Amino acid sequence: MNNIIKLEKVNQVFRTEEVETRALNEIGLEVKEGEFLAIMGPSGCGKSTLLNIIGLLDTPESGKYVFDGNDTQYLKEKGKTELRKGNIGFVFQDFNLIDELTVFENVEMPLIYLGISSSERKAKVMKTLERMKISHRRGHFPAQLSGGQQQRVAIARAVVADPKLLLADEPTGNLDSKNGQQVMELLTELNKQGTTVVMVTHSQRDADYAHRVIHLNDGEVSQEMVQRTIGSLLM
Template identity: 50%
Template sequence: MLKMNNISKIYRTDLVETHALSGVNLTIEEGEFIAVTGPSGSGKTTFLNITGLLETFEEGQYILDGEDVSQLQDKHLSRLRNEKIGFIFQGFNLISDLNLYDNIEVPLIFRGLSKQTRKQRIEESLELVGLGSRAQHYPAQLSGGQQQRVAIARALAGKPRFLLADEPTGNLDTMMARQVMELLQEINRQGTTLIMVTHDNELAQRAHRNIQILDGQLSDIAKSQLTDLAV
């Protein structure tokens, strides 16, 4: 359902060319839980941004759900992002001026769903993350873990095929991080493909499959190797 063939991404300045990704080949099947690890600056986030259609690439082919996205225009890419992909960011990226209900409603508005459908989806997703009673609260009134759950609810409300999480527990304490991870695993068990970038090997071990990015090169690694890498 997601296939990358020989994807390369180069950042250019006047003086230097940086190869963020070089010849990435990857296939991800529906329902997988992939953990992407690697040292800082290795190209993890670039990989996630390209996967989430937030960045373009110079070379290669990217097929998402049977559709070659390489040549698509902004309008089409935005629609795919809205309908098929859900984002979870390390810093939550909730809109502080909006309450939880309105925060979750934003991507549904972009999709053009009716008010009634939106209401139903928002209530369902808030219930799923255990914040059903707090729809009218504002992000500032919640703990970090709760805010990340709202971000997950926002991603889930659109019923995406892929959930892309960039260090989803990076800003959380251990207990909250565990709760958020359990929630993500549960969502994955229900069928949503989960691709998570993390530095944390313990979290990475929860994934079905581990991918390591090193100097822009991507490779599958066995779970047993994760501990060694951490050392």
């Protein structure tokens, strides 16, 4: 399997007038196509910073990042946006749905940005909502949904364009145990169907769904554990 993510000696520093904080220190990381990687560590260790760099939302201070064969080191913001569109989906702890839009309209948004025709958008949205078992709520607004249902919609929006990479930042953080388990099962199913998943989590229970877990501490990889082989879960 080819690497979809490769980071070499990645550093990230945040500065104010008085303080310099090193968020990531010499990070090296490779993620293969079809892998499910969990990133763990205490608050402030650099997990979300690393996820933002992987998602092309932020640029490292130094080091090299290759995404899907593309060296992103010298890409300007427009180039990163183009590479991100349709290739990377995002799922967040707080769902980030637009309150004024229905379930259908929230999920449809990425396809509008990609310039996909109305008829094709409708077919893709409905297929994705059915995969997420939330199609019966397509005309409802986020405030009319439970937390678990909102996260299903958020996942549907993230994967409706069939991205190669799905990034999840604490996807069960606002959910109870039952809904959290259902969300993790959805992510696992998407991964089995070929989507590469990188997830930040505080939960060991959630991390147990991943093929591999890395632990960050003070911006460095302090521990790595392979839990299951990728091939055995994709069969």
